[in-house]
Amino acid sequence: MTDAPETAALAARVRRALERVIDPEIRKPITELDMVGEVRVAQDGVASVDVKLTIVGCPAADTIERDVREATLGVDGVSAADVRVSVMTREERAALTSKLRGGRAKRAMPFGPDSLTRVYAVTSGKGGVGKSTVTANLAVALARRGLAVGVVDADVYGFSIPGLLGLVDSAGAAVKPTQVDDMILPPVAHGVKVISIGMFVDDTSTAVAWRGPMLHRTIQQFLTDVYFGDLDVLLLDLPPGTGDVAISVGQLLPHAEVLVVTTPQPAAADVAERSGLVARQTGQTILGVVENMAGLVQPDGSVLELFGSGGGAETARRLSRGQDARVELLASVPLSMGLRQGGDSGVPVVEGAPADPAAVAIEALAARLAVRERGLAGRKLGLSVG
Numbered sequence: 001m002t003d004a005p006e007t008a009a010l011a012a013r014v015r016r017a018l019e020r021v022i023d024p025e026i027r028k029p030i031t032e033l034d035m036v037g038e039v040r041v042a043q044d045g046v047a048s049v050d051v052k053l054t055i056v057g058c059p060a061a062d063t064i065e066r067d068v069r070e071a072t073l074g075v076d077g078v079s080a081a082d083v084r085v086s087v088m089t090r091e092e093r094a095a096l097t098s099k100l101r102g103g104r105a106k107r108a109m110p111f112g113p114d115s116l117t118r119v120y121a122v123t124s125g126k127g128g129v130g131k132s133t134v135t136a137n138l139a140v141a142l143a144r145r146g147l148a149v150g151v152v153d154a155d156v157y158g159f160s161i162p163g164l165l166g167l168v169d170s171a172g173a174a175v176k177p178t179q180v181d182d183m184i185l186p187p188v189a190h191g192v193k194v195i196s197i198g199m200f201v202d203d204t205s206t207a208v209a210w211r212g213p214m215l216h217r218t219i220q221q222f223l224t225d226v227y228f229g230d231l232d233v234l235l236l237d238l239p240p241g242t243g244d245v246a247i248s249v250g251q252l253l254p255h256a257e258v259l260v261v262t263t264p265q266p267a268a269a270d271v272a273e274r275s276g277l278v279a280r281q282t283g284q285t286i287l288g289v290v291e292n293m294a295g296l297v298q299p300d301g302s303v304l305e306l307f308g309s310g311g312g313a314e315t316a317r318r319l320s321r322g323q324d325a326r327v328e329l330l331a332s333v334p335l336s337m338g339l340r341q342g343g344d345s346g347v348p349v350v351e352g353a354p355a356d357p358a359a360v361a362i363e364a365l366a367a368r369l370a371v372r373e374r375g376l377a378g379r380k381l382g383l384s385v386g
């Protein structure tokens with residue numbers, strides 16, 4: 001039986017309306033993901049739409065079904081929507097994962113030297129200087145500027161990114177990513193795609209005591225099996241110090257640019273300098289220094305410099321020796337209750353209280369980074385010498 005021309009035209013309009021339904025995890029229209037099967041509209045205006053989810057128990061199922069219903073009912077001439085949800089076959093799923101990988105061979109690394117994604121590795125000499133807090137807020141600030149941003153939390157000892165971005169359940173455990181066959185879909189928070197070692201450990205109170213090769217494989221898997229899609233910026237939160245992870249990142253992403261986070265304490269410059277130097281030894285460029293926990297402005301206007309001053313500038317000065325491009329002090333983020341509270345509540349201060357002085361400083365850093373082009377390091381320039 002063929003449909004009457006008017007109902008066929010209506011079905012085509014419904015299909016077009018479904019182009020606006022976005023899969024919340026993959027972040028693409030469901031029509032592009034081949035998730036829409038048959039669409040028909042009967043004479044009485046009742047539309048039936050077949051939707052195919054990627055996996056059984058897909059956490060986004062309710063959202064997708066609701067959005068499909070809304071989009072269908074929004075088409076003039078449709079009187080009711082009958083949304084039928086099923087699950088893709090293994091073949092359909094395989095076709096989808098291959099399409100998402102852009103036809104690239106399985107396990108190819110999308111952030112290689114030719115990719116347009118700017119990769120920033122955030123490191124620090126020692127723990128507790130606010131590296132993860134700065135990374136989380138910077139990621140959200142960049143996403144708020146309209147950039148496609150991903151974060152890889154590779155801080156094995158202090159995987160705090162899920163908590164900082166609110167990706168934890170009531171018991172504080174990081175949410176688990178959805179897996180479509182061997183493709184991992186990163187959870188999204190505040191517009192940022194996030195993957196963390198914390199999402200793969202069952203008991204967050206146990207330390208991850210992995211040796212170098214295991215860490216290397218995990219970072220490699222994060223970079224290859226996690227579907228980030230096309231990113232403008234990828235931020236990596238590295239463990240403090242000069243360990244195995246920094247070396248792995250140097251090997252896997254030699255074109256990554258490094259941001260060193262340090263405190264204003266001049267004595268901390270030594271240790272911050274060392275973490276930067278390891279990155280340089282693995283071929284990465286040090287982009288700049290972010291000083292965190294700088295002076296707190298008191299209600300009377302005076303500034304309380306709890307951690308002293310000058311440490312960021314000193315670290316930048318020392319790291320400038322030994323590379324052509326000057327290492328700049330890119331931002332000085334003050335001590336801030338709002339920044340700390342935002343981290344505790346999972347709503348980063350750049351979103352929850354953008355007027356906070358720490359939010360303003362991180363926003364200015366984001367503004368600086370947002371306009372940068374991807375560095376040319378490691379990239380083929382397409383020049384030929386005749």
Ligand SMILES: Nc1ncnc2c1ncn2[C@@H]1O[C@H](COP(=O)(O)OP(=O)(O)OP(=O)(O)O)[C@@H](O)[C@H]1O
Nearest residue numbers: 127128129130131132133158293334335336340343
């Ligand atoms: N500018 C700031 N003002 C006030 N508190 C801050 C500031 N920056 C970070 N903090 C707080 O300091 C603590 C340590 O921050 P964070 O976990 O981001 O550090 P880190 O360098 O990533 O540590 P580690 O690498 O050991 O995980 C957190 O409680 C955080 O809320």
